[in-house]
Amino acid sequence: MMIALPLSPANIRMDPPVADAVDALQVLAEMLAESSGLSAQGIAAALQNREAQGSTGIGHGVALPHARLEGLDRVVIAALRTARGIPFAAPDGVDVRIFIAVAVPRAAATAHLEMLSTLAARLTVDGVREALLKTPEVTEFFRILTGPA
Template structure:
């Protein structure tokens, strides 16, 4: 997981967001820094993807993602919610860990590889538990990107 296109400055730990829309907008603002695209464009793309079906994967985790016109490379941003946010996850649990992925329109393979790698890493209960325990973005980054 060390090649994940994520930096600690693109990880928000427990910001004051109260709903799914606000979470996606906060993630879009972070993704905009990496993609050079506007936060509004990215937020709209993420929300449009959610309208097709929830990207909640269960266990308090969601992987919102979208292909972005004009993006030149894959970008990842994270938001951890202190209280959890309803997100239509398949297990009905509120989401506490959002990992958003923005990819160029033509990068279908990279898109699937990043999502697959994240899903595998987040399948570990130990990893999910540690992500909820860390107190800052550097700690979150270290847990998420650590290779076993």
């Protein structure tokens, strides 16, 4: 069963100039800050701290950076597709081009896991990943990511 993703096209960036993992997390943090009211700096630090515990790369060029944050009242998601792969210590060694960041309220452990497993299940589908990498349109990227598999 697919749970609704709290993602809007405004929280998707396609092929911005990002040089490395830190840049990618910063762009994601800025989008999450816009939709949550929290500081981009605080969100970026939380995402980086989570990466320091182990890469959130799930393989096949996909990463799901995530953090539980104080002061957040709902789950927020941001998506970033990079023009070229970014080294991200993924288990299969493949550089990452699709980043979906999830920020959840500190207390929402269950919602956090459900959201990550929903995204992971969707992004392990070859056709979904290929379509996300091919589309030039933010609205199409949004539809592919949030629509029926």
